[in-house]
Each structure stands twice: as structure tokens, then as C-alpha cells.
Amino acid sequence: MSVRRIDVGPRMSQAVVHGNTVYLAGQVAADPKADVTGQTEQILAQIDRLLKEAGTDKTKILSTNIWLADMSTFAEMNKAWDAWVSKGNTPARATVESRLAAPDYKVEIACIAAIG
Incomplete structure (x- = not known):
């Protein structure tokens, strides 16, 4: 099964597709x-x-970590989030407090979604 990487950088890819799943x-x-x-909207x-x-x-989002x-x-x-999320298709979700990579970052979101 192939692996496709999107927005590949020296440290990480912004998304990876494997089979019928995409990992952001x-x-x-x-x-x-x-x-x-505003950060969340961006x-x-x-x-x-x-x-x-x-x-x-x-x-098609399956799970989200915030x-x-x-x-x-x-x-x-x-x-x-509530203005954006697809009604009736809400993913499993966890939200926690954490120190982020830089002091100006207030939110970070990762998700996994199905394709097809």
C-alpha cells in the first residue's frame, strides 16, 4: 500500500495519506x-x-485532537469550531490544555480522516 506525503518539510509532513486514511x-x-x-479559524x-x-x-474526519x-x-x-464542523458528521474529539511550541500559539489541531 502506498504512502503519499503532502507539504513535506525537513522535519515533518503536514499530511500523510495511507490507504483510505489521511493523517494531519x-x-x-x-x-x-x-x-x-481567529487562530482556530485559520x-x-x-x-x-x-x-x-x-x-x-x-x-469524513474521524478523530480530532485539540x-x-x-x-x-x-x-x-x-x-x-461549532461554526465550521459538519453537523451530523462530528468526529470523536479530545481537547486538552498544553504548553504549545511558541508562546503566541494559542491553539493546535490535528485530525485523522477517511478518504472516499
């Missing part, structure tokens, strides 16, 4: 100066782009 790396905001809602747009490139979309730098921003993140 943790996505962070391109503009980390945005607030939690990340979800990146996820849409990567899923499309892999041949699928958000209706890391927040501060759990008190849970409602702000959910504001963007």
Missing part, C-alpha cells in the same frame, strides 16, 4: 497574533485545504 499533523495559526477564535481553513488536497473533506494553551479559552475555540 498538528496545525497552528499562520498569524499567531490573532485571538483564539487552522480550520488549513485543515480544509489539506483534506481537499488529500481527496477528502471535513465530513490543544489549547489555556483551557479558559475553550468557549472561544468552540465558537469557531
Whole structure:
């Protein structure tokens, strides 16, 4: 079974397709100066782009992991998430608080989706 990598970098790929599954790396905001809602919206747009490139979309997301730098921003993140997530196709999801790679990052999201 083949492996296809998307947006390959020296340390990691942004997505990896194996069989009928795509695995997305943790996505962070391109503009980390945005607030939690803004960062989440940016990340979800990146996820849409990567899923499309892999041949699928958000209706096929199986599971999502969300890391927040501060759990008190849970409602702000959910504001963007709830507006974006496909109603009736919500994935299994975990959300935890964690220190992220850089102080300006407030949200990081990774997901796994089916293709086809």
C-alpha cells in the first residue's frame, strides 16, 4: 500500500495519506497574533485545504485532537469550531490544555480522516 506525503518539510509532513486514511499533523495559526477564535479559524481553513488536497473533506474526519494553551479559552475555540464542523458528521474529539511550541500559539489541531 502506498504512502503519499503532502507539504513535506525537513522535519515533518503536514499530511500523510495511507490507504483510505489521511493523517494531519498538528496545525497552528499562520498569524499567531490573532485571538483564539481567529487562530482556530485559520487552522480550520488549513485543515480544509489539506483534506481537499488529500481527496477528502471535513465530513469524513474521524478523530480530532485539540490543544489549547489555556483551557479558559475553550468557549472561544468552540465558537469557531461549532461554526465550521459538519453537523451530523462530528468526529470523536479530545481537547486538552498544553504548553504549545511558541508562546503566541494559542491553539493546535490535528485530525485523522477517511478518504472516499
